[in-house]
Amino acid sequence: MKFDKKSLEDFARGAAFLGTGGGGDPYIGRLLAQQAIAEYGAPEIIDADSLDDDALILPIAMLGAPTVLAEKAACGDDIDLALKRLSEELGRKPDALIPIEIGGINSTLPIMAAARAGLPLVNADGMGRAFPEIQMVSFNVYGCSATPLAVVDEHMNSVIVRASSAQKAESLVRAIAVSMGMSVMISCYPLSGKQVKAYAVKNTLSLATGIGQAIADGRKTGSPIEALLGFLKTTEYYRHCKVLFDGKITDLRRETTRGFSIGHCIMTELNGSGREMSVEFQNENLVARIDGTVCAIVPDLICIVDRETAEPLPTEALKYGQRVKVIGASVPPIMRTPEALNVFGPQAFGINEPFTPIEEFK
């Protein structure tokens, strides 16, 4: 598998869907990856299971408020420096890169990074979706250390963090990111091939591409949302899926604070029922409620898409009056275990309602 212009477009659209509102503007991410491929050639995409047990795999990502990520795109040198600083710290160069999450800019950025570094990119990630905090990744759930971790800003200031826990790394790096202007490049969770094989969410680059392609194909026949749901139902991870709401945005609150985009979006049903859906987000959409009753909840996916084109809408693109559909979908089983829910279930975000799988809501 190699990315070209067409598959990159599909991939970025699919990754925006899996980003569930977070992860930054997929358009910018796609352009950056496209440019890097044009300049350095497309990186090889390899299966997680092809990795040697003792290979060194490094995730690379931007961290910060998506509203700011969109304005402070990666320049390239910052990516190279983050990988270089972490490699120096580990005393070893990486054998491959991997996305930490398959959502928004952090899914396309590793393509750019792999192209620049001439390294293969693993067809997998640490979430099968996107999440706002460093500890919210399968690698942490299953015991891989988040640190040493390299942070780099656009002025090439750099920081290496070693923390006793991924949670502590998150609080330190968040403070550093705010001090560096709300958006930074990080490389963290240095992984062995063995760890990637055991704990990554596999094949998500392919899956995101398939999601984007299904939407594009559906547009040709005038039914992109049906095509999207049809594709999701064929996947192992996202097969429990449905349209949760069909409405227009009537209220929107979005603050860039504590290093995140935090707020909620309220929609009114288009059929005149008067019913309202609220979606709360911290970068990513966390919980959807219809007239106060939960109908989908983190870590399951809650995606707001344009009701005509099924274009996934990142949080920062939501607008008053927009006509949207809200889609709910299951996440990979590895993201729903009790250990996983401890790290990124509703309680981790201060939500009182317990996790209920999307397929169990009436």
Next chain:
Amino acid sequence: MKFDKKSLEDFARGAAFLGTGGGGDPYIGRLLAQQAIAEYGAPEIIDADSLDDDALILPIAMLGAPTVLAEKAACGDDIDLALKRLSEELGRKPDALIPIEIGGINSTLPIMAAARAGLPLVNADGMGRAFPEIQMVSFNVYGCSATPLAVVDEHMNSVIVRASSAQKAESLVRAIAVSMGMSVMISCYPLSGKQVKAYAVKNTLSLATGIGQAIADGRKTGSPIEALLGFLKTTEYYRHCKVLFDGKITDLRRETTRGFSIGHCIMTELNGSGREMSVEFQNENLVARIDGTVCAIVPDLICIVDRETAEPLPTEALKYGQRVKVIGASVPPIMRTPEALNVFGPQAFGINEPFTPIEEFK
């Protein structure tokens, strides 16, 4: 020169005077140094001029709000780890340690560190006083890099910072320190012997000891403040000195905010004149005004001492109703050059009045 129990007491008292209100509780610092000397032996104190040009000298210090430093004293392991992490980053062990400032806890801490590490301690520092921010040191004024810089907290979380300027390092480390609980151990400004010989403020360990001893001797004859001024006048650095005010504290505002102790102290003259002195501080005392007119200003020293015993009073020990004298004194010439005033003159602290040497005030 070696420190023993008696000279440590004198030294800590003198360093509290030179700390001009900041630098943390000298009592705790002295106990820590005393304990380390009892356990590991007193470190050798060496002259700056005895250093080889290519020797590696590392400063070690606590950074944070003095109000918090006093509660989160160094545990020892954090000191060792800060030096270890910076040494690893530099690929080389230090040949000696040096205090970054000669004020409060950061003057006694390097004694503890040197004793633990079995390294000599240089009889010099980077200020000849104390200052609240990382860039406010002669080494930065004269072009030595503040980074790489190691930060360690009491849980042994560690961070290595590389920044494009000392000012940028300050803003990053301050954010990290706040995230780590307002008080951290740092090692920074890795220096060559040549740099120490050119840019350090020399003999300040001896001078601080002399100041403390003069106060102690003066107490025996009932005139500690006269003894203190008498000694200062014999020194090269602090010889322009005088009592600026004799009053009691009638107003005190002290906030632990942005990683500092910030506020002001207002005193009313004891002779019934009705005149008031205000002293503004950011950890250290910055400017003294009598009825609104400046009479001493940073980087010159402004020290509040007990009016009977001449005991130097750190900012966090000031109390309503306390009888005090305020003493002003010059700083070393290296700290008063135009380059130096750019970095830690009044403007660096947002004070509008220009620097005027203490000896030029009527």
